Amino acid sequence: xxxxxxxxxxxxxxxxxxLCGANLNAVRQVVDTKTVEKKFDWSDTWVAEMFLSGDAxxxxxxxxxxxxxxxxxxxxxxxxxxxxxxxxxGLSLMIFLHIFMNGLINGGKLPEDTAEILSHVWTxxxxxxxxxxxxxxxxxxxxxxIVDAAKxxxxxxxxxxxxxxxxxxxxxxxxxxxxxxxxxxxxxxSSSES
Numbered sequence: 001x002x003x004x005x006x007x008x009x010x011x012x013x014x015x016x017x018x019l020c021g022a023n024l025n026a027v028r029q030v031v032d033t034k035t036v037e038k039k040f041d042w043s044d045t046w047v048a049e050m051f052l053s054g055d056a057x058x059x060x061x062x063x064x065x066x067x068x069x070x071x072x073x074x075x076x077x078x079x080x081x082x083x084x085x086x087x088x089x090g091l092s093l094m095i096f097l098h099i100f101m102n103g104l105i106n107g108g109k110l111p112e113d114t115a116e117i118l119s120h121v122w123t124x125x126x127x128x129x130x131x132x133x134x135x136x137x138x139x140x141x142x143x144x145x146i147v148d149a150a151k152x153x154x155x156x157x158x159x160x161x162x163x164x165x166x167x168x169x170x171x172x173x174x175x176x177x178x179x180x181x182x183x184x185x186x187x188x189x190s191s192s193e194s
Contacts, residue, residue: 001028072143072150080139087132094125 001010005022015025042048052060065071101118104110110118 003027072147076139076143076147079135079143083132083135083137083139085132086128086135090125090127090129090132092125093128094122097125098122 001012001024002008003010003017003020003022003024004027006017006020008017008019010017010024016022017024049057049060101121105115105118
């Protein structure tokens with residue numbers, strides 16, 4: 001066997017390279033494991049999704065949402081949260097533009113028609129404010145009906161719960177014990193006993 005690190009020819013029974021100390025046992029394990037090639041499946045591609053019917057596309061979308069834990073109730077809370085954020089941004093923009101434009105008008109020598117236009121620029125913030133309010137109203141009232149309808153259509157006794165995140169397994173980060181010093185003390189202690 002050739003060492004992948006230094007290229008030296010090594011005996012097959014050695015665990016480590018005599019020259020550089022590379023772990024030949026780990027190299028053998030990697031070489032011996034054969035990867036089975038997965039047959040290409042067109043149904044797993046975007047092409048297959050493109051040819052899905054409307055109903056099949058909707059079912060697939062719902063399956064993905066369920067797998068991610070996006071229940072109608074979670075969507076409702078996300079919509080309300082988005083509404084609060086958007087409305088807050090709109091209100092903040094209105095306040096900022098009002099103060100900033102008044103500072104420009106009061107501090108500079110602007111023509112009267114320009115000052116009139118700048119005094120109304122703050123109304124730009126009304127758009128995100130109303131969008132946020134609309135999202136909140138939709139989340140509180142309309143989406144509530146959707147959540148209730150989804151609860152009625154689900155099977156009795158089987159509540160739809162989002163999948164729980166599994167606890168971390170710290171062993172999955174520990175690498176296999178392939179090191180240059182592996183078993184050296186065993187080797188030394190067994191030779192000293194004889």
